[in-house]
Amino acid sequence: MIDSDFLSQLERIVGTEGLVRDESELLTYESDGLMSHRSRPAAAVLPETAEQVQAVVSLCHRHKVPFVARGQGTGLSGGALPHPDGVLVVMTRMNRVLDIDIPNQRITVEPGVMNLEVTRRVTPDGYYYAPDPSSQVICSIGGNVAENSGGAHCLKYGFTVHHVLGVEAVLPDGSMVHLGGAALDSPGLDLLGVVVGSEGTLAVVTKVTLRLMRRPQAVRTLLAAFDSTDAAGNAVSDVIAAGIIPAAIEMMDRTTIRAAEAAVQPGFPDAEAVLIVELDGPQSEVDTLFRQIEAVCERNQAWGVQVAQDDAQRGRIWMGRKAAFAAMGRVSPNYYVQDGVIPRSTLPEVLRRIRALEQRSGLTIGNVFHAGDGNLHPLVCYDDAVEGQAELAEQVASEILSYCLDVGGSLTGEHGIGSDKACHMPKMFSDDDLATMQLVRVAFDPHELCNPDKLLPTPRLCGEVPGPYRAHPAEVAGLATRV
Template sequence: MESHVITGLERIVGPDGIVRDDGELLTYETDGLVKLRSKPGVAVLPTSAEQVQRVVRLCHEHKVPFVARGQGTGLSGGAMPHPDGVLIVMTRMNRILDVDIPNRRITVEPGVMNLDVSKAVAGAGYYYAPDPSSQVICSIGGNLAENSGGAHCLKYGFTVHHVLGVEAVLPDGELVRLGGPALDAPGLDLLGVLVGSEGTLAVVTKVVLNLLRKPAAVETLLAAFDSTEAAGNAVSGIIGAGIIPAAVEMMDRVTIEAAEAAVHPNFPKTEAILIVELDGAEADVSALFTRVEEVCNEARASEIQIARTAEQRARFWQGRKAAYAAMGRVSQSYYVQEVVIPV
C-alpha cells in the first residue's frame, strides 16, 4: 500500500488507531471461517462515524479496497481482509448512546456486544431478542451484517426484525440514515437490503434496536431420546399441536459429547436431546408446557429434565450455546449447513 495512504489513515485515526506491524496484523487474518486466511495491508480502529467516513473516503479516492470487521466471529468469511486493503475494525466504537425505555428502543454503536444490549436494559425488565450462541463476544454491527439469529429466532425472528434504523457510511464516504424510530419506516425497505449484506454495501456506524419486555413466565425442559428421529418426531408433534415455542434445539450424540467435554452441562448420555422453551403469559405457558411434556413422552423420551431454577435453565443453554465452539474438539475446521424446511 502506498505510504501516503498509510500516512493519511494515521492522520485520521491517530497513531494508536492503526495497526501495521506484521505480527499484530495476524490477529485479523481470519474470522470464524478459519480455513481462509489473509492478512490485511493495514488495520484501522476508528472511534467515531466521522473517522469511519474519512477512512472510507480516502480509500475511495485512492481505489484501495476496504472491509469492515466487528469481533471476527462470523462463519462466512465476511470479515476476511484484502491483502492490499484496509481493514476497518469497529471494536472501539462500543458505546451505548441512548436507552429509551418508554419507546422500547436503544441506540448503540456497532462495536457493542450483543449480550451487553440486554444487560443494559435488564434492570428495566427488557431485553434484546436475537441471541446468537456467540452473543457474549459478537458485535451488533456483525449481527446486522450477518442478519444473525439464535435459539429464540423461531418465535422472535432474526436481527432484521429488531433493527429500527441505522446510520452508515456508503463506499464513497457518504453518511446515510436508513429506517427510523419505529419498525417498517415508509418508503423502500433499504434497511432490509442492508441487513444481511455482509458489510458489502456500507459500514454501519450507529444502530437503533427494538427492545422486548421480558416474558412473565418462562419454562424450559430438556428431553433425551434414543434417536434423532424420535427427537425430530417430538418437534413435529409440538408444532403439530399448534405450539410455537420460544426455542426448540436438538443436539445429537457427537454434539452432546463435545459440549459435555467443553462446559460440563451434565447432559444425559444419549443419542439426541431436545431443549424446549416456552415463554409468555403465566397461565398460557403452564398449560402448553404440560402439553409439550406429553408430546415428548409420546415420542418416547427416555428422560425429561425440567429447569426448576434460573441456574438450571442457564445450564441447559450453556451446554447448547457452547456446542458450536465445542465442535472444535471434533474437527479443526468445518462448514455449517443451515437447512430450512416448513414444519
C-alpha cells in the same frame, strides 16, 4: 493502491494509535472465525467515531482502495476476511451505548457493542434484546447487522432484521445515510431490510437503533432424551402440528451431547438425541402449553425428562447447547462447522443421508440443530495432522450443503455466505437471480470497493465457468463488465 502517502492520510484521520501497519500486528486480523481462510490486510484502522469511518471510506473511495469492515471477528463464513490490497476497518473501539429509551423500547448503540451487553444494560428495567447467537458474549451488534444473525430464540422472535429499527451508515462513496429510525415505516424503499444481512458489502454501519423486548412473565425449559433423532424429530413435528410456537426447540445428537458433557458437564443424558424446548410468555399460557409439550414428548417415548426448576438449571441446559461448537474441540482435534437450512419436515431424510455420508467418509459428524426452523449445524470432525483430512472434511461439509439444497433448503441460515460459500451461490440461485442481486450491489458500490469478493460469486474468486463465452445478462444490459 496503498502507498506511504495513503497511509499518512489514514494516520491523520485515526491517529497513530488507530492505525495498524506493522506486518506482525496485522497478523491478528488475517482471519475471522473461519480460520481456514486467511489474508493479511495492507493496513488496519480502528476508528473511534462515525466521522472517522466516513473519512476513511471517503479516502478509500478517492483512491479506489478496497476496504472491509470487521467487528469482533467471530463470523464463521469469512465475511470479514481482509483484502490483501485493502484497508481493514476494525469497529471494536466504537463500543458506546448512546441512548437507552425504555418508554419507547429502543436502544441506540455503536456497532462495536457486544450483543449480550445490550441485554445487560436493560435487564434492570425488565427488558432484553431478543436475537441471541451462540457467540453473544463476544460478538458485536455491527457483525449481527451484517450477518442478520439469528440464534436459538429466533423461531418465535425473528432475526436481527426484525429487531433493527434504524441505522446510520457510511456508503461506499463516503456519504452518510440514515435508514429507518426510532419510528417504524420511514417513507422510502426498505434499504434497511437489505443492508441488514448484506455482509458488509453495501455500507459500513456506524450507529444502530434496536428494538427491546419486555421480559416474559414466565419461561419454562425442558430437556428430553430420545432413542433416535427420528423420534426427536417426530416430537418437533408434533409440537408444530399442535399449533405451538415455542421460544426455542433445539436438538443435539449423541456426538454433540458427549462433547458438551466433556466440556461443560450440563448433565445431559447419554442418549441418541436430546431436545431442548423452551416456552415463554404469560404465566397461564406457558403452564398450559408446557403440559402439551410434555404430553408430546411422552407420546414419542422421551425419557430422562428434565424440567428446569430455576434460572440456574435453565442456564446450565443452555450452556450445554451453546457450548456445543467449542466443545467439539474436546473430542476431535479439528472440526468444520457447517450451516445449512432444510424445510423442517425433511429432517429425517436429510439426517439419514448425513449418517450415510459419515460412514462413507469415515469422518465423525456431530449434529446440532435449531430444530424448530430447520437450521442444521453439522460439525465435521477431522485431524489436520492426517494428510488430506482437512480437504476431505471440507468436501463432506459441501456435500451436506447439497443435501440441503436438494430438499429446497438454503446454503446458510445464519453464518452468511462470506468468502466461504460465494462460489456455492450458483447452486442455489440462477444467473438471473445473481445478476439481479448484483444490481443492488452496483447501486451501492459501483467500484466494488466495499468488502469485495464476498457474498456473490466472481470469476476472480470462483474461476470462469467452462465453455464458450456467453455475455451475462447484466453485461448485455450494460450493467456489468468482465474484469
